[in-house]
Amino acid sequence: MHPLKMFRKLVSATLAAALVACASDPVMDAAAPGDEVSAAPPRPAEPAPPPERAFPEDSLYPLLVAEFALRRRDFDLALATYLEQAEQLRDPGVSAHTTHLAQFLKREPQALAAVRLWVELEPDNPEANNTLATLLVRESRPVEAVPHLAVVARHGMKAHFPMLLGGFRDLPPAQQHALSKAVEDLTLEFQDDTRLWLTLALIRDELGQAGAVQAALDRVFEIDPWQQQALMLEAKLQLENEDPDPFQRIEAALQQDAEDAQLRLQYARMLTRFDMEAARQQFEILSAQAPRDGDLLLSLALLNQDTGDTITAKAYLRQLLALGQRSDEAHYYLGRIAEDEGRPKEAIAAYLEVGDPEGREFFSARGRVGRMLLESGDIDGSARYFSRQREDYPQMREQLYTLESELLSRAGLLDDSLAVLNQALEELPRSTSLRYSRSMLGEQRDDLALMERDLRTILEQEPDNATALNALGYTLSNRTDRHEEAFELISRALELSPDEPAILDSMGWVLYRKGRAEEAVEYLQRAYVKLPDPEVAAHLGEVLWSLGKTGEARDVWQGGLRQDPDHEVLLETLHRLEVPVADLNP
Missing domain, CATH: 1.25.40.10 (Tetratricopeptide repeat domain)
Structure with a gap:
């Protein structure tokens, strides 16, 4: 057998064994892209053997070193050697192994380098292209991923085009529009690909192009009249446009298939934002279809509690307890109902039944017991x-x-x-x-x-605890005249967490206290955009007021008062500056 082919067999077996041996290792999640967004398509049939070529003598030893490193679980050495040899050998098999090992180790930069070489050597390989597309999306480079997903689709496989939306809102506007154009261009080639048209609709929705969204959805419905994501997106658009019958198509789909529990559940959840009674009806249908489903019973309990029907809510919660499902949540909400109805002993007894320290209700239940005891003296x-x-x-x-x-x-x-x-x-x-x-x-x-x-x-x-640095710096700037020391502390905190709004607020405030109001405004405005909190509003408003920008200051203060008309810091600021709260008309 040709030495390179023999080596491929040896390495393939070794890597497979290493992955199987580590099946319980947390890093197994990265052996392939993993979830629906990034799952590689099924591997194609074994390709024809590559033409034999001379095997570089100086590569044999490093590859054997890598192979034995895998056996010893010395993955760092194995990966480093593979990366080096993949570049030297330019062999698709070695590049593929390098890619898989890098993914296994969750080393995405190395995986990206390896899979780029793999695609270069096998430009029509769907697995290689799908993997490269996935990694590019994770690198916030979805426009570059589009042509690689197209390769997957050309092989008749399901390319997961919706993954292109990952991190879409964080892209610069130019890249957002470039992605929209790239996906739209691809629809000319794949005119019957539902996922592609749905992706185009979702992108257009993110860009606020309502009419264009509907055009893409219409094409989805031509291909698949009951596509669930498309149904929900259309309903959202129609609700925004105040359509008198926004759920017509969803209800038609449920008439077509009354047992479609997934669609009915999405519909019920959407209704909770607009019509609690209609949502309850849908959840009751779902519960009738699956009477032992604890998630549905809990949803019905909370819906009935929200609408004031506590008798029915308690019945559903007790049903959960009888089934032994979601017990902590059932006890917690029984406690809430008892507390709201003025039965503190019963409430405390229910809260004490919440016993899972890892559950969401654990500390909330204990906090409510403690508060009730303190309130009773x-x-x-x-x-x-x-x-x-x-x-x-x-x-x-x-x-x-x-x-x-x-x-x-x-x-x-x-x-x-x-x-x-x-x-x-x-x-x-x-x-x-x-x-x-x-x-x-x-x-x-x-x-x-x-x-x-x-x-x-x-x-x-x-020493690099940004929260402690900021807290000390802010307090020194606000409560003492040690402003230079405060500035140094806050500057260090900002270096560690440059986009943290609380630290931006502190920087603005210490600059103001140092007499640098013009510089302070920039930091405070950035903080207020990220965190429109009444305390930040108090600071920004005061600095604007000091600069004579009284109209802008009033607008900011009004915003803060709308959030919390009793906020202590904001009210103290207005009192100190002799600005009547009544004049702001919050």
Whole structure:
């Protein structure tokens, strides 16, 4: 056998064995592109043997090194060697193996380099083109991916054109329109490809081209009258256009196939935003078709709770408990109903049944119990309750300490909150989150020495902790005259997280405090675009006001008041600047 062909067989067997041996390894997810968006099409039949050619003597040893590295699971060495030899040998088989190994290791830059060479050597190979298209989309280069998906389609395989929309909103406008044009051009070749036309419709929808969206959808319906994504997209458009019967085509599809549970579920979920009663009817149909489906029963319980029918809601929740499904959620919402109906003991009993510390309801349930005890004046009872919870769930004690201290702070019991955090840090002295919580409580209690001491301790442990840098810098700029020191801290935080709106706000505020209002506006405006928060509105408005841009300042403040008319920082700003809240007409 030709040496290169013999080597291919050896390497193929070795890589396959390595992948099988690592079947339980988390990196297996990357052995192929993996999900529906990136799954490679089925491999074609084994191609005819390539023509034999002279085998470079200086490649034999490195390839054997790579082969034995795979056997030893030394994947870094194997990949590095394959990448080097793929370029030297320019052999499709070696390039394919290199691509697969790079994907297996989740090394996408190396996978992209390897698959580019593979496509260069086998430009008509559908697997290679599909893999390259997938990696290009992940690199936010969907326009380059289009011709490679076209190769897949030309082989009669299902090219997943909708993956081109991944990250579409983050593309520059020029690239968005270029992608739209590339996909539109491809429809001339693949006139009956439903996924391609649907992709064009989705792109046009993102670009706000309503009429053009409908034209693409009409072509989808000509090919497949009941295509689900197209049905939902058309309904969305018709709702936006205030069409009197936006769900006509969906209802026709359900009349055609009343058992289409997936379409009915999408329809029901869409209805929850517009017509709760109609949504409930659809969920009831789904539940009748699948009476033991816990997800449907929970949806029906929540719909009935939202519409005020708590009797029916409780019946569905108890049905969930009888089935042993979604038990924590059932107990939690039974607790919410009991709490809303003024039965605190029953509510607490239900909340205490929520036992999965990994579940979404775990901390919410415990927080509600703690809050109810504090509201009843039973501070000692709340302390005993949280102490028991930490004994029962020792792996969650850090989070439970934090929750208890937050509840005490919200109740205005700042000394009790501090005592809890002091106890927590005696037990968990290296906990950054607990120390940060105590630093914020120190600032709230006007104990800036405690605040600064805790934040600097965090920074000793984690010098690049942008949150701690920003918190210390902002507090120094806002509560002291140490503005130069604050500027240095915030600058470091901004280097670490250049797009974080809270840090942009801090930078704007410290620049204003340093007398650089014109520079401050730019940072504050960027922060407000990313985070239109009332506190950011207070800062931006004050800086604009100081520059004589009173109209713009009023507009910003109005926006903040619309979000929260009682926001403490915003109201303090308006009071200090003697701007009557009534004049802003929020």
